[in-house]
Amino acid sequence: MGARAVLIAAVSSGQGKTTVTAALARKLAQAGQRVRVFKCGPDFIDPMVLQRASGAPVETLDLWMVGRERCHQLLAQAALEADTILIEGVMGLYDGTPSAADLAREFGVPVLAVIDAGAMAQTAGALVHGLRDYGPVEMAGVIANRIGSAGHAAMVQASLRGIPLFGTLPKQGRSLPERHLGLVLPHEVAGIDDLLDELSAQMTFDAAAFAALPEIRFEAAAPAAQPEPLLAGRTIAIARDESFLFVYHANTELLRQLGARIAYFAPLNDEPVPADADAVYLPGGYPELHCERLAGAARWRASIRAAHAAGTPIVAECGGMMALADALADGAGHDWPMAGLLPGRVTVQKKLAGLGPQALATPQGVLRGHTFHYSRLDTGAPVIAHTSKNPSGAQGEAVYRVGSLTASYFHAYFPSNPAAVAALFSRSEA
Known part of the structure; x- marks a missing residue:
């Protein structure tokens, strides 16, 4: 069983991972693809946004908290049901023990790097190559966030030295609002679906290059053991x-x-x-x-x-x-x-x-x-x-x-x- 799969990661929090993941999930779903999204690491709010964007439940993947066996079961099941699997990382790519990079390497999932290019141009290439080589991880490509113009995008693309630039998002007039524990809950955001559609429309995306990524083969997982009905009748x-x-x-x-x-x-x-x-x-x-x-x-x-x-x-x-x-x-x-x-x-x-x-x-x-x-x-x-x-x-x-x-x-x-x-x-x- 296989599906196209990427882990969407960045150098740190605040780069726009959730915005990019939500926009990409909505864009792929609008194109008729079956999309399943996962969130790497403990989180309650991001999965609500990503579920709204993709139209499907969002589960947690974490090698320590969830465990490798259950992560494998969730991914293998998703591969049976979806054309594309998106996994949003947590914090920076290598942050935490285990990290999002550990999860990507464990299941052979390439990384799609999100970079906040709002205050850089050619340095984007150094950042992406560093993210790829430090681990290392397999780098599928890049989505550049907060791009100011077509010329700006061209400079970023040239700096990547062969790593594909799959897409860009402009500096957003409207963005997903935040509060002290993270994003504001989707049902509290007026016009949330219009905002997600707007982000999808604003994303320039090379669908053909993305579609050329090889499918990830997830071996059939052993059926999850059913717990004893210790709370039956309650x-x-x-x-x-x-x-x-x-x-x-x-x-x-x-x-x-x-x-x-x-x-x-x-x-x-x-x-x-x-x-x-x-x-x-x-x-x-x-x-x-x-x-x-x-x-x-x-x-x-x-x-x-x-x-x-x-x-x-x-x-x-x-x-x-x-x-x-x-x-x-x-x-x-x-x-x-x-x-x-x-x-x-x-x-x-x-x-x-x-x-x-x-x-x-x-x-x-x-x-x-x-x-x-x-x-x-x-x-x-x-x-x-x-x-x-x-x-x-x-x-x-x-x-x-x-x-x-x-x-x-x-x-x-x-x-x-x-x-x-x-x-x-x-x-x-x-």
Whole structure:
């Protein structure tokens, strides 16, 4: 099984990888191609944008967090369904352990380099050749972002010395807006589909040269082992609204594979925890942007307190944990009362407080994931464990346990350890 595949990478964050990947995915889809997009490394927001651009679900690829076997399974399945596979890298091409370059080499995927050429011309060639040779990696070609004119594009192309320039994007009058955790969520951007169409139209692209790239052959992967139905017959209530959005697609699928029924509810709409919930999952998101609504959601707050009092397992990650503290300081001088299951106060700050891959040791083995937050929690709640940072092994995020509540800034990637996840959502563990 094979498909045309490239890993879209850059020298650093901020070069326009997501914009280029989204524009290219939309352009290929408009041309009638079946496109599958993946995101390299932990990320919640970029996959939402890329899913909107491509029209297909976007999964995570990461040799450490997801694991080589599952990455292989996802790519092999995509090759059966798609004409083209686009993998957006993370940070710079060689950043992280493992890096996007490691993923490209592992599966024989060539790199499509994105360069921000807005303030350079011939130096683009030195940059691209350095990216290719440092690893080395196979360099498929280049897309130059923020090109000022046809003459500028010609200078960049000449500097590449035989490496194909597949396309360019001009300096954009409109671009994908950002905030402190990354891009603004797609449904919050007015006219997002028009913007993606505009980016697609603005991209000059050598479709024939791209089509000439050889297909990547992905050997048939061994079927994924189905987890035991350890949550069969149980209903897991998952908070889902503008405040609780950061969930790996693979996490909800794993809960279903474990036998659970999923029931969604929206705390921002003051919806209570479903009465038949056997466990509650409060994922991350942006509670700091919706403090007033959360503070005023009396039914939701009463229902989560009642679930906690009844011993219902509650798993709260990052933003989900923030909404359960006594108070949330929004960074603008206001303190807002939250659900009050976790003693203490969360303060939103401008300085990054946690970032990177981490692992949690559990009785069922290691559960892998990551952390990324700009707030801090000051609490006297009992700490039952700390995660460990990858690859250093240094102490990472605290994991708090208050009654049936397990809370942390740690975002777990559930497929990395299904048995540990089942235990977290089981009453006996809670």
